Amino acid sequence: MFPKLDPLLHSELRLAVISILAGVDEADFTYLKKQTGATSGNLSVQIDKLTAAGYITVEKGFKGKMPRTTCKITPAGQEAFKDYVDALKQYLNAKP
Amino acid sequence: MEQNKEMTAQESLSLITETLNNSRKDILRSNAKYYMLWGALLTMFSLVVYVLWNSTGHAYWNTIWFALPLAGFPLEKLLAKRDDVVRSENVISRITGGIWLTFCVFACSVAIFDILCSSITKNPLVIIAVGTSLSAQIILLFGLAEAITGIALKNWIIKIAGFLTGIGGLALYYGIGLCEEQMFLFTFAGIVLFITGILVKRQYR
Numbered sequence: 001m002f003p004k005l006d007p008l009l010h011s012e013l014r015l016a017v018i019s020i021l022a023g024v025d026e027a028d029f030t031y032l033k034k035q036t037g038a039t040s041g042n043l044s045v046q047i048d049k050l051t052a053a054g055y056i057t058v059e060k061g062f063k064g065k066m067p068r069t070t071c072k073i074t075p076a077g078q079e080a081f082k083d084y085v086d087a088l089k090q091y092l093n094a095k096p
Numbered sequence: 097m098e099q100n101k102e103m104t105a106q107e108s109l110s111l112i113t114e115t116l117n118n119s120r121k122d123i124l125r126s127n128a129k130y131y132m133l134w135g136a137l138l139t140m141f142s143l144v145v146y147v148l149w150n151s152t153g154h155a156y157w158n159t160i161w162f163a164l165p166l167a168g169f170p171l172e173k174l175l176a177k178r179d180d181v182v183r184s185e186n187v188i189s190r191i192t193g194g195i196w197l198t199f200c201v202f203a204c205s206v207a208i209f210d211i212l213c214s215s216i217t218k219n220p221l222v223i224i225a226v227g228t229s230l231s232a233q234i235i236l237l238f239g240l241a242e243a244i245t246g247i248a249l250k251n252w253i254i255k256i257a258g259f260l261t262g263i264g265g266l267a268l269y270y271g272i273g274l275c276e277e278q279m280f281l282f283t284f285a286g287i288v289l290f291i292t293g294i295l296v297k298r299q300y301r
Contacts, residue, residue, distance in 0.1 A: 005105075005108075010103065010108065011103075012103060012111065015103075015108060015111055015112065015115075016111060016115050019111070019112045019115035019116055019119075020115055020116075020119050022116070023115075023116050023119045023120060023123075023186055024119060024123065024186065035115070035118060035119065035122075063177070064177075084108075085109075085112065088105045088108055088109050088112075089109075091105040092105050092106065092109065
């Protein structure tokens with residue numbers, strides 16, 4: 001019996017965002033946009049979904065006079081990401 | 097990138113691996129500019145101290161070295177402000193950053209301790225020992241920091257440069273003796289650090 005893949009993470013853009021955040025302390029919106037190649041609107045929607053699930057936190061501030069949105073993975077997000085990767089490995093190992 | 101694209105397990109794992117790799121490379125590449133900054137400053141300071149020491153004959157120009165962290169850290173902060181990632185750190189960048197911060201603290205502590213020790217004591221042997229070993233201690237510490245950086249980054253050239261600067265620098269130092277020419281050891285160390293930055297940038301391109 002395979003574990004169910006987290007539907008929230010099993011989406012290309014959300015998975016990319018959580019993978020980036022898993023490797024850094026925190027990252028700002030511009031960096032996420034550059035790394036994923038997503039549009040601002042699309043990225044905002046996916047970030048909101050991850051925030052609502054408690055996987056990431058979003059902090060709005062300023063860098064000089066420019067507004068800056070900073071995202072950070074939460075312990076719950078790290079746990080979900082780890083579970084997701086473990087589940088993927090099980091799927092792949094089960095292949096003949 | 098689409099949010100609703102159906103992915104296979106293999107595609108998901110590839111996406112995770114690629115994203116993690118890209119962000120790791122990005123972080124380490126963005127750290128390269130700090131090596132270049134400190135390398136350039138070290139080279140500049142060593143040449144300034146050499147020129148002043150050589151033209152006046154006074155070793156007390158070495159106190160200028162204390163201005164190096166005062167100039168370096170604000171400039172480092174300025175460079176960091178231009179980064180996209182607010183706190184772009186991973187295990188390797190945290191280790192290498194820690195190594196160089198420790199080097200800075202140790203080098204300043206050794207210098208302060210040696211200056212205090214030689215100004216308090218009346219024992220001429222201690223004064224000579226302290227006066228002749230300060231640069232040797234710092235060049236050894238530098239070589240150690242550079243070699244460990246090479247080990248952390250798995251870069252043979254940086255590793256060898258660390259051993260050469262530390263051990264080779266020590267041997268050269270005792271050959272040169274207590275004169276202004278010893279500043280060239282730090283000029284060399286600065287160039288090594290600058291090249292380290294270039295190598296890191298190329299390694300994580």
